[in-house]
């Protein structure tokens with residue numbers, strides 16, 4: 001079958017769906033294809049934190065922030081490998097995109113926090129769990145405009161179609177009913193996400209980490225880098241593919257973020273199998289993961305107390321209650337640190353010493369690892385521990401884009417009719433993406449891509 005539309009989008013995660021809504025708001029007819037049976041991609045299973053400078057929420061919490069600080073932390077936190085212009089677009093449009101999401105009906109909590117590796121308390125948390133708030137917001141809009149926005153699931157894009165004069169005019173996909181050709185008069189937006197679930201592709205590009213072949217991933221299984229491969233075939237510039245992000249926070253069985261008991265950076269410490277701390281737990285994700293890989297068995301315990309879980313039915317960032325995790329044996333709970341240490345098999349003496357030193361740092365003593373992000377001491381029972389290992393989380397490399405999300409070819413020339421947004425793009429986050437910057441990226445650049453494509457002739 002052949003379908004004609006104005007804006008055609010490949011991938012129905014956060015970037016693709018924000019682009020769909022934005023393109024429609026800007027007057028375009030839209031088709032979105034998604035290879036999986038359901039929309040949402042990695043976005044819907046993400047921890048959901050969204051970074052933005054937001055005086056309205058930060059000032060009442062006594063948090064100082066500025067666009068410049070956000071810019072500098074993002075740029076320097078990626079070892080200055082990110083494209084300064086793209087970083088600028090990201091940090092300046094982060095809050096306007098929150099307002100746009102709110103205009104579409106999405107709700108964020110009133111307080112901000114520091115998500116793992118965010119380096120600063122500017123992470124916003126949606127009211128709905130995980131990434132469902134973003135996806136439901138976009139799907140509500142799309143369902144209300146289903147006469148003009150069509151979504152085809154179980155339809156996998158295979159190749160981009162380029163006209164004789166070099167313009168991308170559509171793509172060819174496969175569904176269970178056969179071949180689907182989509183013609184797009186205004187533009188095609190590639191929003192297929194990253195390649196964290198493609199072990200072969202990870203191995204092909206990894207030059208920075210030790211072998212990643214046996215490391216699990218937080219990603220959904222559709223994160224296989226298809227858009228990067230399709231774009232590369234038509235000469236798009238593919239950049240910084242070696243920049244693969246790991247988290248020190250994987251579930252030991254699955255690699256997923258599920259079961260992670262941390263609630264935010266300030267109130268938890270990490271200890272190794274000896275019960276000793278080994279890193280500044282407010283550090284960059286790559287720094288913490290590297291430090292974790294140097295510990296025995298590359299494993300650690302996250303330690304928190306009642307400040308993180310005032311009650312047993314308090315949920316983590318994955319919407320799991322601490323009681324349920326303890327019941328399943330995925331977290332441990334005790335009335336004293338000594339007892340907790342015995343349950344998890346670390347030296348009680350070391351664990352107590354580690355916590356005491358941390359508590360002294362909360363009170364103002366210099367932290368031995370240089371940590372600066374604190375809130376509460378770990379001093380109130382019950383105490384909890386959860387085991388974590390390194391896991392592949394995000395791929396910072398991908399398709400090179402301009403600030404208008406136009407795809408650039410290997411000679412630096414814009415490919416007419418082709419746009420890209422979200423994790424499929426490369427060169428925004430550099431060597432290390434700050435925690436909470438992916439959802440900012442995906443929603444912000446998706447929104448820009450939709451608007452740009454809709455305005456094409």
Ligand code: ADP
Nearest residue numbers: 011013014015035041042043157193222422423
């Ligand atoms: P982002 O956060 O950048 O939006 P996501 O992982 O949330 O990335 O979403 C990307 C979506 O694209 C996923 O739902 C994934 O299944 C889909 N996708 C990946 N490759 C293809 C393809 N070849 N055809 C159609 N959809 C695809």
